[in-house]
Amino acid sequence: MDIIACIKRVPDTSEADVVKIDPSQKDIEKDRLAFKINDWDEYVLEAAVQLKEKLGGTLTAVTIGPKEWDEVLRRALAMGADSAIRIDQDVSADDPHIVAIILDKVIRRLPYDLVLFGAQSEDFGSGHLGAMVAEILGIPHATLVINLEAEEKKIHVQRELEAGTLQSYTIDLPALLTIHTGINQPRYISMGGIRRAMQKELQVMSLSDLGLSLDALTPMVKLEEMRLPPKGKEAELITGAPEETAGQLAKILKDAGIF
Amino acid sequence: MTLTNFRYGDVIHRCFRCGYCKFPINWMDVNNCPAYARFRMETYSCGGRLWLTRAWLEGEIEWSDHLADILYSCTACKNCEVKCPLSFNIDILNMMIAAKSEMVERGEIPSAAKEFLENIQRQGNPYGTSREKRDEWMEGTGIEAYQGQEYLYYVGCVGSYDTRGQETARLLGKVLQKAGVSFGVLGNDENCDGNEVRNLGEETLFEMLAEDNVAQFQGLGVQKIVTLSPHSYNAMKNDYPGFNGVFDVLHYTQLLQELIRNGGLDVSGGYNAKVTYHDPCFLGRWNEEYDAPRAILRAIPGVQFVEMARNRNGALCCGGGGGNFYLDLLGGSEDSPARRRVREACETGANVLAVACPNCLTMLEDAVKAEGLENKLTVRDISEIVGEACVIK
Numbered sequence: 001m002d003i004i005a006c007i008k009r010v011p012d013t014s015e016a017d018v019v020k021i022d023p024s025q026k027d028i029e030k031d032r033l034a035f036k037i038n039d040w041d042e043y044v045l046e047a048a049v050q051l052k053e054k055l056g057g058t059l060t061a062v063t064i065g066p067k068e069w070d071e072v073l074r075r076a077l078a079m080g081a082d083s084a085i086r087i088d089q090d091v092s093a094d095d096p097h098i099v100a101i102i103l104d105k106v107i108r109r110l111p112y113d114l115v116l117f118g119a120q121s122e123d124f125g126s127g128h129l130g131a132m133v134a135e136i137l138g139i140p141h142a143t144l145v146i147n148l149e150a151e152e153k154k155i156h157v158q159r160e161l162e163a164g165t166l167q168s169y170t171i172d173l174p175a176l177l178t179i180h181t182g183i184n185q186p187r188y189i190s191m192g193g194i195r196r197a198m199q200k201e202l203q204v205m206s207l208s209d210l211g212l213s214l215d216a217l218t219p220m221v222k223l224e225e226m227r228l229p230p231k232g233k234e235a236e237l238i239t240g241a242p243e244e245t246a247g248q249l250a251k252i253l254k255d256a257g258i259f
Numbered sequence: 260m261t262l263t264n265f266r267y268g269d270v271i272h273r274c275f276r277c278g279y280c281k282f283p284i285n286w287m288d289v290n291n292c293p294a295y296a297r298f299r300m301e302t303y304s305c306g307g308r309l310w311l312t313r314a315w316l317e318g319e320i321e322w323s324d325h326l327a328d329i330l331y332s333c334t335a336c337k338n339c340e341v342k343c344p345l346s347f348n349i350d351i352l353n354m355m356i357a358a359k360s361e362m363v364e365r366g367e368i369p370s371a372a373k374e375f376l377e378n379i380q381r382q383g384n385p386y387g388t389s390r391e392k393r394d395e396w397m398e399g400t401g402i403e404a405y406q407g408q409e410y411l412y413y414v415g416c417v418g419s420y421d422t423r424g425q426e427t428a429r430l431l432g433k434v435l436q437k438a439g440v441s442f443g444v445l446g447n448d449e450n451c452d453g454n455e456v457r458n459l460g461e462e463t464l465f466e467m468l469a470e471d472n473v474a475q476f477q478g479l480g481v482q483k484i485v486t487l488s489p490h491s492y493n494a495m496k497n498d499y500p501g502f503n504g505v506f507d508v509l510h511y512t513q514l515l516q517e518l519i520r521n522g523g524l525d526v527s528g529g530y531n532a533k534v535t536y537h538d539p540c541f542l543g544r545w546n547e548e549y550d551a552p553r554a555i556l557r558a559i560p561g562v563q564f565v566e567m568a569r570n571r572n573g574a575l576c577c578g579g580g581g582g583n584f585y586l587d588l589l590g591g592s593e594d595s596p597a598r599r600r601v602r603e604a605c606e607t608g609a610n611v612l613a614v615a616c617p618n619c620l621t622m623l624e625d626a627v628k629a630e631g632l633e634n635k636l637t638v639r640d641i642s643e644i645v646g647e648a649c650v651i652k
Contacts, residue, residue, distance in 0.1 A: 012381055018389045032391055034381045079366075187366025188373040191380070191463035 001057040001150060001173075002111045005048045005081065006103055006133075007041035008063055008092075009072045010123040025225050027093055037072045040118025042186040044179045048116055049080040049187075051150055057113070058082045062106055064099060066090050070202060077197035078189045084202045087210070092123070095219035100132035102217075105210040107137060114155065115176040119144050130178035141176040142169055146183050265361055267354045270347050271313045276306035280339035280351070284573025291569065292339060293576040293596035294332040297589045302329055305339035305351055312358040322367055330358055331369050332588040334596075335458040336576035337544040359460025368459075371586040376461050379468075383450040384416040385585050394446035396425035402432045405443030410435075410514075411481045412442045413495070415488040416451050417584070417617035423624060424617035428487055431511055431642040433651045435485075438524040440514070442485065448475070452486075454494035454541070455582040466502070469494070473504030483507040485514050487642075489541035489616045490580075496546065510542055512615050515645055516551040519558045526648035529561035534644070535609035536564070537600060537623065538574035539616035547572075552615045552641055559648045565607045575600050577622040584618045597626035605636055612638045 011033040013019050020029045037045075045061070052059045061076035063069050064087040073084035085106060091099050107115060115137070117130035127143070134141030146166070147158035150173075159167045160180055207214060236252075238245045253259050265271075281304050283291035290296035295304040302311060308330055314320045333355045340352045362368050363376075378387035396419055405411050412435065418428035435442050453468035472495075476484070484506050486492040496508040518524035534556055542548045549571045556562050569575050578589040578596035589595050601623055604612040612627075614620050617640070624638040 012387075012389075014387060015389055015392075018391060034390065036377075036381055185370065188363060188368050188376065189366060190363045190461060191467060192364060193366075195463060 001051060001055045001113045001152075003048045003051060003057065003059045004107055004110055004112045004115045005041075005044050005059065005061045005076065006063070006115065006117050006129075007044060007061055007072050007076060008038045008118075008121055009035050009065060009069045010038045010121060012036050013122070019228070021226050021228060025227065026223050027226065035068065035071070037075055038118050038121050038123075040120060040122075040179060040181055041072070043181050043183050044116045044118050045076050045079050045081070046184045046186040047148065047179055050184065051114070051148075052080060055150060058111070060085065060110055060112075062103065063087070064089055064091050064102055073202055074194050074197050075189050077200045077202070078193035079187065081200075083200070086202065086204050088204050088206050089214065093223065095221050096124075096126050096128040096132060097220045098217045100129055100136055102207065102210065102212060103129075103133050104136040105212060106205070107133070113173045114150070115139075115174070117176065117178045119178040119180045127178075130176055134176035137176065139174050139176055140171050141178070142171060143178040144180045145177045146180045148177065148183070264357075264364065265312075265316055266357050267350055268316060270350060271309055271316065271354055273345060273347050274306050274309040274351065276301070276310060277344070278304070278306060279342045279344055280305035282342050283338075283569045283575065284571070287568065290599070291342070291573065291575055293334050293336055293578045293589060294329075296575070296596050296599055297332070297578070297592060297594050299594065303332055305333070305343075305355070308333060308355060308358075309351065312354065315358070322362070322365070324369070327362055327367060327369050328588055330355065330362065331372055331459070331581070331586060332583070334540070334576050334578055334580035334583050334589070336540040336580050338576065341544055341572050356458060356460055359458075360462055361460070363460045363462075369586060369588070371588075372459055372582060375582050375585050376456065376459060376464060379451050379456060380464065384420055385451070385455070385582065386416070386420050388420050390447055393419045393449055394444075396420075396428045397432065397444065397446065400429055400432050401436070403443045405445055405479055405481070407480055408443040409441035409483055410443075411476065411479070411484045412444050413452070413484050413486045413491050414444060414449060415486065415491045415617070417621065418487040419449065421617060421621055423621050424487075427617055427620060427640040427642050430640075430646040430651065431487055434515065434524070434642060434646050434649055437649050437651060438518045440518070440523075445475075450475070452488075452491040452494045453498075454490040455580075457494070457498065458581045465498075469499055469502045469504070473499055473502045476504065476506060481506060483509070485509045485511050487511055487617060489539045489546070490618065493541040493545050510546075510548060510551070510615070512542070512551040512555060512641055513548065515641070516554045516558075519555060524645070524649060526559045526645060528648045528650040530559045530644050530648045531561035532611040533563045533565060533607075533609045534611045534613050535567050535604050535607045536570075536613045536615075537567070537577065537604070537619055538571060539614065539619050540574075540576050540580050542615055543574055544572050552613070555641055555645060556613060559644065562644075565609055567603050567607055569603065575603070577619045577626075579618040579622040584622055593630075595626065595629075597622040598630055601626045601630055601632060601636060601638075605632060610636060611644070612636055613641050613644060614638060615641045
């Protein structure tokens, strides 16, 4: 089975207070942030590698971004991807539709039975991209996939909905899936593995190599402004001996109508 | 699947599980391997782990989450190495680390270990807290950035980020200031020392950290280093020379002992308490420094010093080594080594349990709370005791 995994690099914003809006008010300040692979994409790679280990075939990892984005591709190569392609263009703040048009051009050049995306990204979180690419490619897709089992010509998937409700589908290949966290336990990628992956091929392409130009790609939506949420009411810290604080806490809960 | 890179395939069979690896100083019991003490199953002792590793090596058992937990519950405390009577004892802990390395290369490690290592890759500390916050501990202390002073004061991850660790980092800084020691810190440019990374079997990440730190120290002209943590001390003293990083490395207790002895630090303010001392593994068994902390405590007026039954190279590990202060594979039981250790400290009649390691400090302080011993026993780092004796507020 030939698989294409589309992955991205995101800032580590697990601590809310490190996030600051830059003067353009259309992006966050990234200079001093650490970056990582998008959380969902770790599960994408693990699912892809498990399928490849089971069924054989090829695994190609694709990303769109500047040179620093090679690091997520190196992780993919260390995990077991055969090849990796980076489209050298910063589209991180662009409308997902533009990203989808570019990915469509890349994917069409490659052999594939299955295209995998993360269900969403940690930074912009639109969750649109996979479905858009499937539409442009004209192949079936399923989003929020929490379980998958592949045969030669079809794939059985389960989607996770509200309250853990599961939907099962059998989809003809080629198909596109967006993968949810929890589908597997992504393995640890050792630094030794990443160093060894430096030997593997990493192809860099430009938009013009794909017959595209950024000017010709018109966004369907345009970002107007980014801002941080207003600060809420401050937390109340109750201090003192447990026999006193327990009573105070009980009173607060009672006054709030919780008891 | 068999192991591919395991370096000790030709000697691992020599462990016949005599059980000495579980002993303390004498034969008082068999609970001095922290993981064995916690689980009381042979599989968790060094001998048991070696036999399991061998079975894994020879394809008799498959890798499993449980096997990974058993191997990673080793705290690298070195009790086994010190107590094993066989000549191959110098390698038994390395065998454990090599088995962990094999798991690292296959990507199959406990999820907490994965998180620990990825956090260090990304933010240079196991907590995953931003690198930009590494210097928050020193706010308002007046401690200077390192720029050619006599000593680089290397604080380490626990001292930089853990709330309790930060208190000791600050106090040690103040003690050094009071003694007039010329020193500076790296602040946000400080990176993980890598000691636990090595013990978790992530060799390449450790090499990268060691190479980067050595290059940084040399670039700044560092010659002498004083560390808060025995873990940093161990890596910098014993491992960094292998990366051309030869520095004059001291654990802070060694520097304070010298300062007190030559009159550079006045501890006449005293400290009135009955104090016992817990040897941190990376100062004690790993580096055989048992005397400096004791000499400091004995030099402080008012300190009534008592030993626990297990001490020096027979000390029971707090259970925090090998990354276990974060992985917490040994927690959650009254048999957890830290809880056993604070009960032992109480038996001496001491009201203060002195430590010389921020990892031990957090582990044992939590254990005091879990045991409900707050009214009987306080855990204090030696830097805090000296701080009080120097009348630092």
